[in-house]
Amino acid sequence: MKARRTTSGLPRAEGEAAQRRSNPLGAAPGRRSRVRAWPAAGSRTRSAARQRAQMDELRQGIRYRRIFVTLLGVIIAVSAVVVLLGTVGLVAETRSRPLTAAEQNQYKDEEIARRWQAWPATGVFPEEVKYVGLDRAQQYARRVGIAPETDCGKGVDTSVAEVLRSHNCRTMLRATYTDQTAAFVITVGVAVLENEESRVSATDELAKDDRVGVLPVAFPGTVSERFGRDQRQRTGWVGAGPYIVFSTAGYADGRTRAAVPPEEILHSELWPAAKSVGNQIAYFLADPPKVPPCTQGNVC
Template identity: 75%
Template sequence: MKARRSTTGLPRAGGNATPGRRNPLGASTGRRSRVRDRPSATGRAGGWSGRPARDRARIDEVQQGVRYRRVFVTLVGMIVALSAVVVLVGTVGLFRETRSRPLTAEEQNRYKQEEIARRWQAWPSTGIFPEELKYLGLDRAQQYARRVGIAPEARCRDAVDPAVGAVLTEHGCVSMLRATYVDQTSTFVFTVGVAVLEDEEARASAGGDLAQDDRVGVLPVAFPGTVTERFGVQQRQRTGWVGAGPYLVFTTGGYADGRTRAAIGPEESLHSELWPAARSIGNQVAYFLADPPKVPPCTQGNVC
């Protein structure tokens, strides 16, 4: 007889179980279980329990790096922005300083002073001492004095009398330039000396300390082989000076024939045209040196 199946679908007790089927009570009857065993909580550090801690540490490191990077980027941005502001402000200031604008009255005056003060070096010696200079002769007739020669540049104390040299040295005299002229008839000889002071204030102070003595002043310069070769210290009839900018322009005159001051009587000395001619020549040299230059209206020329 065939065995009857239970209405519940289970084999009868004591019967043989069908091969390959799982026992309803959980016992394996031959087929491998599909349920995996969970790893032990007491596994080694590399197991399940160590992995979350390691992951958290890595995440913390990444987050900390992100924070540092944000701080670094913020600082760099602030530095770049500050640098850009500084450059912009500097550029604006430089533009304002360098752009052409009208000169102020103070700047115009300083321009004139600086231009006049450097003429003794900027100009050639023939510009300081022109080849011809005008003067008024007898009956106020216009005549011309002719330049005979220009002396080498000298120290101030070596080109004037000792008393004058002491004053110039005390006030910082820089140099002395000299040239010698003769009148239109070659009767009179004149030596013009330009004492260079540091500035106009020093020149005014030196002029105030000079003694009013027409016997001392610039030393004559004679040029051998010319009509001036007999013009020396004893032949000076009179001396004087005039201020112009930072310069003291000295003048002395005498006779080309070698007559000394002692040989000329007071009456002849007072009515001679020698000294008016000498003073006129010295004044012209001073005028050229201190003639105010043309000042440009703007800092960069004629266009503002």
């Protein structure tokens, strides 16, 4: 009996032997191998390294977060303390309390020093100013007009201007009055110094000369229209706070100083009236204000 042949023409036995020789594991031809492919040892090591790196990053991030939270907490706590201390200090500083003697004096000085600006011109130079006339009778001088504010050097004689400028005189205010009988004309000038110390220094240097001082201000069409430099009979000044209040007087009829005998001036009502008017305006400017007892009014 002949051996069976495979489709390739070889005997079956010989074909199977040939297949076994080509497949030493003996797996049946045409079947998939059941042997698992083992992963390389290096891939497992790399995976573990990546996991450790990720864990290290996570731990480092947690540490940074704790540090950040701690610093933020410290900053918030310090800020809260600063705000609290500032609030306490502000309350202590702004609460009403009694004024000290130094603060009361400062209040007075500041109030007096700003009056020439805070008051209207009619407050510095009232419409009527009382003075004492003959037989000590009380009379009233009436304001003729108020001159525009001017530079200190332009409102006084040259020798006086030099003194005022050397002590930083700020400005000059002037107004003209007439006495109750309209026989005398009086110009009052207010020189504004920086403070009372400057005023005292300036007045110490002013010459004792009744021929120089404030320049007259004449208003056309009034009783003062003839009042000029030559018509000044006498001049003088008085200090009050940071102000030097000058005054000068003459006759409304235009008589010059040279035309009037000295003895007539000495016994005339002209100069006492002019001096009294100047003193009254100085008193208004430097009259001590009422000082509140507390920093925020009358209640401490």
